Amino acid sequence: MAINDDIIRKLEGIRNLPTLPAIIQKLRNCLLNPNSDAGQVAKIIEDDPAMMLKILKVVNSAFFGSSEPITSIRHAVARMGFTSVSNVALSTSVFAAYGRKGEAGFNREEFWRHSISTGIAAEVLYDRCRQNIKSRYNKDVLHLSGLLHDIGKIIFEQYFHEQFLNAVKDCKERNIPLFLMEIEHISADHAQIGAWLGKKWGLSTELQEVIRWHHEPDNANAKYIDLVMLCHTANYICNLEKIGDSGDSTAPAFFHSVWKRLGLEIKDVPTITEQIREESQKSELLLALFE
Ligand SMILES: [Fe+2]
Ligand SMILES: [Fe+2]
Secondary structure: OOOOOOHHHHHHHHOOOOOHHHHHHHHHHHHHOOOOHHHHHHHHHHHHHHHHHHHHHOOOOOOOOOOOOOHHHHHHHHHHHHHHHHHHHHHHHHHHOOOOOOOOOOOOOHHHHHHHHHHHHHHHHHHHHHHHHHOHHHHHHHHHHHHHHHHHHHHHHHHHHHHHHHHHHHHHHHHHOOHHHHHHHHOOOOOHHHHHHHOOOOOOOOHHHHHOOOOOHHOOOHHHHHHHHHHHHHHHHHHOOOOOOOOOOOOOOOOOOHHHHOOOHHHHHHHHHHHHHHHHHHHHEEEEHHO
């Protein structure tokens, strides 16, 4: 289903629709330029001291499990690589733009807990299912997929506030998946709007596919299916086990084919959940981002 034109017109007309900060654009240009070096990447981040401090905090958190402290951005780039540092900058920027508390009716802190936990779950699943998937991922990509998969809900909460809260309320009362209730109340769902925003922000095609198809993994482009399956299953487990609160009252549809491809069975859920909870607790990233 295509997104309703009225919705797009309304979104396109929003003047203060947050854009990604200039720093992300500069980092992206730098990454695309084969002549860039670590010093140039570091310089872009060092020019924004607030961002620099946040990134250092995140890369030094238990989340990235560094054995010795990373004391400078140059050090981080040398240790983690350009792309990973740029991905950390992206998640830090998204959180800085949207992390503030929302209005009543939708608990943003619990929403971010759901999103971050979905990233952690994607990582747990990746480790567990590695032999069944072809693609290889770094931690930062798995983290970003979880962090961003439901970003469309934040757009709805901010710009379609009343309709979105009605959709959340109806979803709880009628026990129908939130994305279906969004279609009823807003004529679009958060996966469509999130993917639209992802495209506008110039996120990678892979991340756009994850956002777009996390509820309907069968529709994803075969090229990106591994990350879509990981994020879809991570989201399923976090909703089922109520790790954070995505605003959805029902577990998403179960895709037997995806579980089969990943080599997972429903009886594995308790062990996986325990691992996710353990990792989430250990992860100071949650706290670093909430401050
Ligand atoms: Fe979702
Ligand atoms: Fe979700």
